[in-house]
Amino acid sequence: QEPLRIALVVKSLGNGFFEAAARGAEEAAEELGDTEIIYTGPTSTTAEGQIEVINSLIAQQVDAIAISANDPDAVVPALKRAMQRGITVISWDSGVAPEGREMHLSPSSNELIGQTIIKLAADQLPEGGQVALLSATSTSTNQNIWIEEMSKVMDQYPDIEVVATVYGDDLADKSYREAQGLMQSYPDLDAIIAPTSVGIVAAAQAVQDAGKAGEINVTGLGLPSEMAGAIESGASKSFAIWNPVDLGYATTMIAHALASEAATAEPGAEISMGRMGTATLDDNNEAAMSEPFTYDASNIDEFKSVF
């Protein structure tokens, strides 16, 4: 029997987060047996690039496509065509509009993430203070949803003022410059929240270069391997992330279940994610994997070599 071929389509190749997810996918494939992972994606975060990749996957007649989309709408027509040709399509991490996929697996629920990022900053500011947001690429959906969820709970932190939101486009240099700009414009800034793994590293670097480590706390979502230095220098006191290895693993488990018709994606369905438990689909066929996990000086050494 031919192995089941599952394509893991990422936003762009070379991103440490997705590399880790790919490792999780391989782990799941091994566990499942008879499964082949095609790890692919464009080299820069464009929708056009992802569409070309999807077209070639359709041509190869893969069994399932699991995509973290650069644009929730633009990839829909291509994914629809994939579904018409009998390919199982799910999205993970960064979602696709409902008509373009069978289901979506969020790494965590948006509410939890939004609450977590502001809590990380507030916990270090018992007296209150100014915080600024350094968001990711302007064409990415999750950041905006998280920031929105964050604003919903802001009334719990009356002393914290969000002074600005800037965009680093998920480019290291641009994020760095934006962080510099924030420090110039707001001399009294206490924290920078960057809910993106590129932005948080760049911001930490900028804070460190400005000699403000310990003064301005950089927090948000980041990868332990990339943030280890910032934790050490004190530029960041803590940050959070879900485990991308787990995410890749869970995605593959679900894709396999759907492609082999062991499960069907419909509201209320419960699909097994192996060691990650069970995903329960809501009315939009969306499910959350788990809560984000906080990393700080106490546990960073343990995780920095993992992902």
Next chain:
Amino acid sequence: MLHQAPDTVPPPEPATGAAPVLELRGITKTFPGVRALGDVALALHPGQVTALIGENGAGKSTLVKVLTGIYQPDAGEIRLDGAPTRFPTALSATRAGVTAIHQETVLFDELTVAENVFLGHAPRGRFGLIDWPRTRRDAAAILERIGARLDPDTPLRDLGIASKHLVAIARALSVEARVVVMDEPTAALSRAEIEELYELVDRLKAEGKAILFISHKFDEIFRIADRYTVFRDGEMVDAGLIADVTEAQLVEKMVGRAVNTIFPKREARIGDPVLTVSGYCHPTEFEDIRFTLRRGEILGFYGLVGAGRSEFMQALFGVTKPSKGAIRIDDEVAVIRSPAEAVAKGIVYVPEDRGKQGAITALPIFQNVTLPSLSRTSRRGFLRLAEEFALARQYTERLDLRAASLDQPVGNLSGGNQQKVVIAKWLATAPKVIILDEPTKGIDVGSKAAVHEFMSELASQGLSVIMVSSEIPEILGMSDRVIVMREGRIAAEFEREGLTPEDLVRAAAGYGETA
């Protein structure tokens, strides 16, 4: 008259004066499809001026380029003081003391006069860096020496054509030279500057330099040269002392047979006015130009170089806009705002700069010829090649164009034949008025006579011709009437009868003027 066989071995150099500084033997140079030089020999003696003459394309400039290291000969040797030598680059020739004023002005508009004079061999100071103060001083000294009143710090682009040529001359003298080559150095200069140049040549002679002087003007050859060498078709056909020949003999050696240098205008019936220009003005280039041109007439425009004739003609043709003035064509008021409108109204212009403004050298002959007539050879905007070829053949054959096929790129043709393509292009539009700007500039005697004869024939067929020329014999020989321009204005108008060269020169230079 005895016809000289083209293959005769050149007679040995008459043994006079010192041994040659520079000697060329058996130099051969071929370009794809053309043999520019075949086994030529030349000797240059210290303190003497050797004139190199030959028709267009005879290979004169090619020889200059071989001499100055720009081209490498395919065969033959160069001897300096009797010792064989090679010039692999332009710099090596300069270092060996061979310097040249090239036919084209090879200068840099964006650099200053001083930089132009010393580019490539500027005086160096510490660490091999360029010593600018000295460069400026030295340049000023050289300019002084050739009588050019130019500031070394002026950007070259601010200078006129003639001043640029003076800079080119200064550049040639900026190296310690023993051999000075001048390729048509007087072509762009005014009379006074030409006189200064002659004096300079005399001084260089006195300093013992060997000079190679290339010119199409026989008066100046007889004025300054001691020796001559004649090229024909890339071969050396004769050499000797100027004192031993006459102008007619030289021309015959050059062309291979006797020719009339000017083909006189045939009598034509001059008819009604075709074109009337009144009060044409331009903010900076010309003012109040007015005249009437009649059917079958050749109207000469004379003036010193830079008098503004080309500018006026280009305004008449719609390339530039006049600020004021009106024209009437066949007694109807006409407005010309672009060349396309001029062509539509029957006025066409054969420009002075054939390579840049006239011919599209990379495209085939037939496409050049039919370009302004495409509306006729196409239907609803779609090309019809058969009609294009027919039209192109009709006019190129009428002009007896020499080419391999109508599909040949114009760039492959000789200068005279390129000129014919440009003229054919305009004849095919059946114009009323044809403006010829320096129609024989840079064209050899033979082709020149052909152009003159053709012009005459056009006039006799009822076409009106405006001929801009800076050559007095051409003006006198060809025109029914002459307008002289000076500094952008009409200085005088003459009928053909009794017109003398002195009249023209006086009007052009402005002696005894009241305005």
Next chain:
Amino acid sequence: MSTRPGLDIGTRPRHLPDRLTGRVARALRSWELLLLLVGIAIFAANSMASPYFLSAWNLSDATFNFTEKAMIAFAMALLIISGEIDLSVAGIIALASTTMGFALQYGAGTPMLVLIGLGTGLLCGALNGTLVTRMGLPSIVVTIGTMSLFRGISYIVLGDQAFSGYPVGFAVFGQGYVAWVITVELAIFAALALIFGVLLHATKFGRQVFVIGNNPTAAAFSGVRVARVKMILFLLTGLMAGLAAICLTSRLGSTRPSIAQGWELEIVTMVVLGGVSILGGAGSILGVVLAALVMGMVTFGLGLLNVPGIVMSIFIGALLIGVIAIPRLIALARRRAA
């Protein structure tokens, strides 16, 4: 003695043949033939390398890799032949897509969207054309500026937002099929190839484009309205960018300011690979068609092997230089040997 030019007026005129080399002989030496051979080789290699390549549906999907770019490449070919260039085309796509999305917010229907897309393209082309022909500015610099300007305006309008929710009817341009596997885009591509081929090679306008590219001054002195022809070419390029914007927006079903990022260089690459001289004056539409097919096949073939896009671009870059360099290298080697 050989006849000398001009001395023989009055003697029997010589007959000049139309052409010395036949059309077949010329075709055999042409750039297009070289491209065709390269294309066949790539086709063969692809069929051998992947079992999925030779399938009508797959090949049909693959055409999306080049159809939109090629639409612009046709107009760009004419522009480059005339001696100008337009690097703002991808910016025009972004802006045209943005104006369409903007109109969508006000309830514009498919016909209106199409008009707006094409109209925006024309306006952008008009700005480029005016700056180049009226003010006499170098087109490479002008269009580097307008490239940022056009895309910049999309960023100002959209920021990190997107327009989506295009009407169902609008999807026909980028997702529709004319018949069987022939997509609407492929049909547009074929029609445009024909139109531009005729325009460039069989009309007076096309001849003027070549003339201008060879020598703009002489063209003007021959009565060609140089500025007008160039203006039309900029408008045409803008119009094609507008058309490409319609197709791409329809295919993606959404508008982001980063749409079609970097396409300008891919389009220029396509044109140059098609044998159009970047210096102006020479080129053919057939060459551009072949170049589009070759580039599309290379990317699709490598895509089937899951080669990342950026590695494909190495192939395209090497192809671009190699196709030009190899004949010259051979000539150089021959000259050295002789």
Next chain:
Amino acid sequence: MTRLLKSRELVLSGAILALILLVESRFRGFAAPGNLAAVFNDTSVLIILALGQMAVILTKCIDLSVAANLALTGMVVATLNAAMPGLPVGLLILLAIGLGLVLGAFNGLLVWLLDIPPIVVTLGTLTIYRGLVFVVSGGEWINSFEMSASFTALPRATLLGLPVLSWVAIAVIALAWLLIRLTPLGRAFYATGGNPHAAVYTGIDVGRTRFMAFVLSGGLAGLCGYLWVSRYAVAYTDVALGFELDVVAACVIGGISIAGGVGSVGGAVLGALFLGVIKNALPVAGISPFWQLAISGAAIIIAVAFNARAERRPGRVILKRKEATA
């Protein structure tokens, strides 16, 4: 030439000054020396690349591969540093410059020996070099914790109050001025671009001069490869993506004519600074970063229109008007 350029540089300096004052008037502190130094530091890489590009444009060529060259050299030295933290930084810098030189020389050779138009050559090598970054790295990022401390510390170490990065830019400016004004090669750049035909007659090897310009541009791009990667402490495939257009834009704004033969070191530096000030002023002035692209596009168009106007010759005047009688 110098007169005209001086005035052009003056205008550009004036524009930059006005821009700074405008921002300062609304946001105190922008014109503070410390902040201006930071802006300069931030623009250093652009300045260095613009100077290399200037040499190329002067010779009537264009180098679109600089940003890809930067990314490739940056990735190579970062990879080496990550793999062998013991290698001295000085050696890595030399390596970056050397590799940049080689990549530039490849462009130059194609232009020189095979006579392929520079825009085609560098369009090709732009994609090739960028693709090679991916091949070299396998798409992986090199992050700050993988780099040695000395590797990332050098550009930000301060010397006399300025970061080393700024000092490198200042040194490159000085050397470029020396090269352009006082060496035969510098003058050859102008001659080659101003009138290639005439350059041959003056004994200048046009092909070789262009080759040298590409080598220079490549070497500086290599240097910037190290500077960029160590400054931002990260190396990945898309480093400086599209930056070549910023570099060309800086040159154009600085009055370097794309037609070759016209331009100055001061112009290139000012052009780069103009873009740098805009980039830094926008976030401070609270203008959405989404405006930045449109503003720099408009700046390019205005600058080129302005320069063209300044370059347009008054034309020779034949008519000698008699002012007195009028």
